[in-house]
Amino acid sequence: MRTDIRPGRSRPGRGRERAAWTLALLTTLCAQLTFSAVAVPFIWLLLPLLLVMYGAGVLLVREAVARAGGGWTSLVVLGLAYQVAEDGLGLQALTSPHMYGAADWGLRALGINWTYWESQIGVHVVLSVLLPVAITNLLFPRLRDQSYLRTGGFIVTGALAVAGVLGLRVVISATEDPGNQTPWGWTVAYLLMIALLAWPALRVLPRRRSPDRVRSDRRAPRPVVVGIVAGYLTMAFLTTLLPLGLGQDLLFGDMMSPPLRLFAGAMTAIPFGWLVLRWRRSGDWADRHRLWLIGGILVSHTAFMMPASATSAVIGLITICLEVVLLSVLGRHIRRPQPRRKIVGSAPPRPLNGS
Template sequence: MTGRGELGSRKAAWTLIVLAPVSAEVTFSGVTMPAMWLLLPVLVVMYGAGVLFLRELVVRHRGGWPSLLAVGLAYELVEDGIGLQALTSPNLYHAAEWGPRVLGFNTTYWQSQIGYHTVFSVLVPVLLADLLFPRHRGRPYLRRGGLVTAGVAALVGVALLRVGIAATEDPGYQAPLPVVAGVVAAVAMLIYLALKVLPSWTPAPPRFVNLPRPATVAVTAGAAAAGFLALLMPAGLPPDGPAIGTGSWVFLPMALAAALALGAGWLVYRWSAAPRWSDTYRIWLVGGALIGRTLFVVVTAPAANDYQWKPAGIAIAVGTLMIVAMAYLLTLLADRARYVCAASS
């Protein structure tokens, strides 16, 4: 692509690089953990370059949202299994206290991060970039050199997580070699699935349900996001115990969270088959998920700050401002989408 098309693709690429850490961390952990703002340069390298690289791979292989879902799972495994090694660490983030440890894996933590990072680190930023740059939807943002640069930067980001966070927060811990090898093998299989299998897979068209109003879509997305986190994540960050239940009873909220995530995904899959499904609906869907997720942090801010009301009040204020800002910006984006739709019709 040359001329204005090339300029637009560069803008889209840089926008996605910024959107990924903002969606994943700034509007979530940044509410109650001010140190997250200091780590933003590292997060931009890991999140921004990593998500851009995976998005480019999927687009170049003509993959769709199923492929993005698969690479999102791979992304989470690389971040938490190799970079932070929190999937097996008995100390980092108190993840071992979230719920049952099975074969050395922090199962509740793992489930929460699979759902969280797949949606808010990968799917949401990519969808927002598509909405902001509709002319480049489904087209590569980068040339081959840019793709290689993004991949190298993503690897550097993983190393920075290992050295800058894991080594300082959990010094001396090293995930067992079989675990690391298993994570690498799983990542390779997921990427193969995303790039070689899913692009040629043509599922039967879903029988869509009656498409509700956009506001109903937003509320459903927000409730699903907040409910999923509430079932799995302890109220405090960093946590000090399971969100619900103790011992084997924690498997019950884990099962409910899995059912909630699968049910929400199935609804979106069926809604998206409706003839009236449009960018306006996509914006309300993303907005509901983002706001519901940040609202969870605002509600749990007192517990996250050990019920010290001054820092809790600051967190609540920051989170509320973030919610207002996101709602305002998404409203502008919805107005723009309606204008583009009207202009093209």
């Protein structure tokens, strides 16, 4: 009687559960706790609530894309729908004239804070969706294209994601801007946007998905260069649209008009995305490059909040040090060769096809 456990086939359910919990936690850490908690440390006390509000939503996005057979493009498009659900239906910050002072940061027209909306598209698609998924892929490489959850777990995650949106509305929106209600017209528009984004993300793009065309003659920059460029462009995007440290004054003050800020923000984000796509198709693009890309974005995202106060500067510096240490540990983990487990028994294992 054999008692061995073959590598890669041991307790698959448990490995998928760990991956799901890891993604939910990373979403909360990357999007919220390495940013908002720098200026407002007590947010750590809300970790269980944030896991429902943000973790379940992004886990649902990732699961839906994996089940549909989609790739990174589908994640981006469905991430846009997630951002509308969170900031539009949940926080109601897109239409609020008072919450976070967002109406004073840039262009407000037709009842919408357009500059705030553009900033949150960048933040949530990248920091809430793409980076946590990328880190989870590095931690669980064998599950990159597979679903983490069974059907029941997927349904529960969807229910928690809806509860999270309602929680944002009841807990945070009602606290930050009491009495504010999104106009019904915009509520309907948000729901239509979510549906119109979900359709191509889950039905159209997966059918057109093709393997990355890697060019062996193309070389990516050194990993450290990738990190520096990622950090610079992240800071450029944030400071163009948001006050540094979410204070009172925008960078360059009145030198840039609100419409110009929208254009400048887009002209930072779009070339950044194109650059990453170009790097990914290079013949020598590897996990080290991915780590430096992730690190550059995360560190810059945290550093943006440090000028808020002296306390924020100290907490931000500690947070950045932790980010660097943890990413270094992850780097050593992914470079470590996987040991082969010994087979215990009198007969060698038979091939899966039974031949």
